[in-house]
Amino acid sequence: MTHPVLIVGASMGGLRTAEAFRRFGYTGPITVIGDEPYAPYNRPPLSKEVLAETVSHEAVAFEQRESMADVNWVLGTRVESADLDHNVVTDSNGDIHPYSALVIATGLRPRRLSVANGELRGRHAVRTLDDAIALRADLKPGARVVIVGAGFIGCEVAATARTLGCEVTVVAPGIHPMQRSLGTELAAEMQRRHEAQGVVFRLKTTVTDLVGESVVEGVALDDGTTVPCDVLVEAIGSHENTEWLEGNDLDLSAGVLANNDLRAMRQNGDPWNDVFVVGDVARFPNPAYDDDARQIEHWNIPTETAKRVAQVFTEQAQGEFRPIPSFWTDQYDNHLLAYGVLALADHVKLIDGDITADCVFGYYRLGKMVGVCGIGMRSIVQSYRTNFV
């Protein structure tokens, strides 16, 4: 009997991998194991439009293609360990899953605040459908929402909560929201747009403790003040889900190190022949930029990496893997679209439009464009995409 291609992680990366294996002609068995009880669903709406409505699996579920009919989905099951030398993983029920090839698609989970009063209720993260359902129930008009973290997720939740009539405070250590990605000028403009909607920023500030008896009532900051709080949202980044891989010959120092074919790397620099990595958890070199292996937490990367793995596995890969990262974010009526790796830039400048209206920024490293981001002006933004191909 042929052991299946085993995909660990049943989110978009896992689904796209299964689809791509079928599309590129693999006809053998495929098993997908995921710890959430749900079939794969689209996460971005969970901090945006779906969070503003009734959150349900139906609203975000990926359409299941016919090619997925014979895939064995093992949902609600956490993988606990892997033995790559013997081609098996073990799940939380103690079941052992042998594989012919393993695809690591376990992604990330939210980092949480490390505070003394951490057991208080009323704390939220935004990653899973269940997270969003719980948060949505608490976003009542007039609720005092404190969001810790001013990255994209934090800012999207801020906009959604404000639109729902909540009082919103954003606490973050940076100078402007989303500054690390967007650069100072665009980040400052986005801060102005949030403030015009009534969001209060407490920047250059960190949380020292939570205040309350059984539920969070306030958030204590390092400047000695306390922000009243009914709903706490922690959007302070993420951890890679790689604990289950510990003890194997891998580089797990940040995600799972892989080569340009997404084959997991041994510590001596040789690739595993039958172990692949896709999605947020994959740290791989992209020759479109340089030789440095990076994790790219953008929505199009699971799809791109899944396709590459299927091509490599079926010996149809050609040339280098040079995906163009892309992201978008919706905050009020501001629709941002970007290509490239903005955070690599040493220089950012306005290249089209008006910063107070629609605009396009270019991101440069050593004079070479590494990214482009616009508010509106899609056609112009897209016209720069070829700069990175």
Place this chain on the structure above:
Amino acid sequence: MIKIDVDMAKCQHYGQCVFEAPNVFELNNDDKLEYTATAEDSERANVEAAIDVCPMQAIRIVE
């Protein structure tokens, strides 16, 4: 022939589909999505790829 449907209530005109299936999708001068409702079977793979990359998951093939 394949029949294509875009849920314009979901579509935010990000235009990612344009790169995957340029014969089917385009952004017009106002940056709004326009698409052909039917296409040759030879476009199926491109439209499937467009479905994958749509941020809003607004595209479907309805046969």
